Amino acid sequence: MCGIAGYIEFSKDSICNGKPYTLLNNMIDVINHRGPDDFGMSFHGYDISEDISEPARVSLYPEDRLAFAFGHRRLSIIDLSENGRQPMTNKDKSIEINFNGEVYNYIELREELSAERQFLTETDTEVIIASYEKWGPDMLGKLDGMFAFTLYDKNAKKILCARDPVGIKPFYYNYSKKGFVFGSEPKAVLAGLGIKGSIDPVRTSEFLIMGVTDFDEGTFYSEVSQLPGGCYLEVDISGKMKGPVKYWIPPHNNFEGNHDYVKEMKENIFTSVKRQLRADVCVGTSLSGGIDSGAIVSTAGEILKGGSGNYNTLTFSYPGFEDDESRYAFSIAEHSGMRWNPVIPAEESLSTDLKRMIMAMGEPFSTLSMFAQYKVMEKASFMSIKVMLDGQGGDEVYLGYPRVAQRVILEYIKKLKLSSFFHEWIGLKKHASISLSRSLFGNIFFRSPSVAVNRNINRLKSFVSEELLRQYRESVAKDVYSKGDIFTTQNAELTKYCLPRLLRYTDRNSMAFSVESRVPHLSKIMLDYALRLPLDWRVRNGWTKFSVRKAMIGKLPDEILWSNQKKGFPVPQKVWVEKLRNNIEETLRSRTGLDRLININNVISEIDKGRGELAYLWRAISVGMWISLMDVNA
Structure with missing residues (x-):
């Protein structure tokens, strides 16, 4: 596990302003916590004139046509030696990778590939390089792990960016006419752009109303996108970006035949x-x-x-x-x-x-x-x-969430399996940790997107500007409050919401x-x-x-x-919010102009009324404190 950052310039110095080393150093510095054990940098297409503090950790390729830089902060987990330092290249330096994560089946892949090559390290990073050399982008389907990486293919004149199937490891980026800036956290991308970042009103509205986030390429920052899980994209030497392209979708065909x-x-x-x-x-x-x-x-x-x-x-x-x-x-x-x-x-x-x-x-x-x-x-x-x-x-x-699992009875109705329907109805009423009738009928049969959204807006409008709340997309609301079958709903929980x-x-x-x-x-x-x-x-x-x-x-x-108590990660939220009351107020009031978006008086009044456990109240507090503490342009 590590932190990665970097940039690709479509015209030289359009992003780094003649200081490629300083910019990259700033980008990896803000994610130092992700990898305090070591660091490495590589610069392609630049004649570096700046002072480099630790040249042994920096690789220079001034002759390359594509101007880009990779930066890496290492958290040493496998092969703790300097052999694991990144960015890492293959033998002839035609491939270079900047990798965050772990590939758990690297030993098995290494054994499969060792007949054709000699490995120089004990790292999973080298195994990814070898896998790409053999299979190209198709190797993504062979990796059992969590990962986010950029891989430079000199011969193909492109950079491949990829993320594991469900997005365990993060990958953020900004793509513009000037270039492509990426990092393991939004703060690394913002450092690369040299800005504080601005609120994305659409994603913020959808979070406040529906509690959803990270379900598409957007983030809370209008300048920062994210590569969804199970996707890759490619950036070529001309500045064109291909993707995101889905390389993994959840399997949907059930097993057949006899299985233990x-x-x-x-x-x-x-x-x-x-x-x-x-x-x-x-x-x-x-x-x-x-x-x-x-x-x-x-x-x-x-x-x-x-x-x-x-x-x-x-x-x-x-x-x-x-x-x-x-x-x-x-x-x-x-x-x-x-x-x-x-x-x-x-x-x-x-x-x-x-x-x-x-x-x-x-x-x-x-x-x-x-x-x-x-x-x-x-x-x-x-x-x-x-x-x-x-x-x-x-x-x-x-399929552990009762609200999703309860849809099993609808599946049996659809397939006219009435005995299975009655059997599961009785079982769910007995063992579900939430009310079957309240959950099933309330959330499936009578869950109108417009009714749900307007109900939540009415709850929130005393805390949050109604102008901000109305920024949500109706298409997202329809998807969130959809009446899909059990498999569609499970996939939505897994990949989006x-x-x-x-x-x-x-x-x-x-x-x-x-x-x-x-x-x-x-x-x-x-x-x-x-x-x-x-x-x-x-x-x-x-x-x-x-x-x-x-x-x-x-x-x-x-x-x-055989417990039917589904608690998640229970905490005394009401108690905590009340204990934090003064701290919350101080933080919210410290940001000049925040009251244009957040009605601070009403937020504090709600806490004083003993309603600190309310989910929508916390979402308003969270947005306000984020804007204040991260100095977000709002």
Whole structure:
């Protein structure tokens, strides 16, 4: 895991203004937290006249026709030697890569490719280069990992930019007549452009009203785009950009024939966790009280066997909070033979920590539950744990959200499977963690986009300028509040309206403390397998994640395995917002002119009325604090 940044100029000095080294250095400096172990730079098509502080880490190719620069901040995880320094080239320097992430099947790919070449390092980065030399862009379908990279192909006179299937690793950019500027975070792109950044009113409106973000190429900054997961783009020497092009879509054809799904699920989880335990540094796990992180911890314990007692699990805990999951997490860790470490926030640091977290996020976020994850990553860093496995993605891949899983009964009605319909209706009423009638009928049969949007605008207009709220796109509202079938809805959660924003939060929270977050449930193995399971192996007898529950029998305590309580990442948001009341007011009022967008008096009044748990209130607070702390032009 690392941080990447760089730029391509379509006419020389159009972006760097004659100071290519200074500009790139500024860009990688703002993402130093993503890779404090090492750095590297390469410059193509420039005669550098500036003073270079550490020339051993800088490569110069003044003869190249294409003027561009790659910068890299390294978080050393595999092959900790200088051999892993990036940007990295092949032997004849016709290919150069600037890579952020991990390729978990690099050992298997290396073995496949070693008959045709000699490898000089033990890194997964070199394996990507070798894969590209053999298969070209088609190699993207062979990588099991999380990645975002730029790859220069000198012979083809183009630069390939790519992101992993579901967008675990970020890739941001700005494309204009002057050139192409990219980075692992918006702040790196803004540094490359030499600006503070301006609010994108459309995306901000859609976030405030519907809570959605990261579902397309847009961001909260009008000057910054993002490459969606499962896509690549190409920039050639003439300045033309091709893409984004989709290279991965979720599989939709269910398995046929005889399958031992329990055995196969066990094997796939085992392989995914085993590959993601590969590291030359200390590895741990973020453990909640649920099945997803529990399956990872249990499987890691099985793989490590005698060494599992030295493996640390970390759980956010807030003593006295009724939804605190500490006892369940402890039960999982004890059952798996792992060390368990509760992470309890210090009350007095809440306000300082919140400001730091907002600046680390760099964009608004939808819930304070992300603060729990932030504190877990901080504790991991303090314990010198450099890699954390996380259960993120399990709900989207295994059909874990009750609001989505409940659509199974509609599928049975459509197929006239009435006995299955009644069977699941009874099971869902018994085991679902939310009301079947309220969720199913309220969100499917009577969910009009216009009604939902206007309801939320009416809730928000006392806090937020109605002019800003009305910037949303009707097409997005129709898509968000669609009445699709269970598979369409699952894919929307996976690729647009749920998982992408959660992955952004996870990336920023972990990278803020130079910790790599890995998500085994989102490996290529799991995506290719779980998304093809028959419906009755996704939801059965009202149990969501049915295949995973069956696979984990005997590996997790029954109270975890057969619990119908779906809590997510519960935190005492109402308590926290009330404790932060003065800090929130001070931050909002410190920004001159913010009251043109945010009615600060009404926001504070709502907190004083004891309504700090309201999701739409927090979204307004989050936008306001982001504008203030990040000095966004609004």
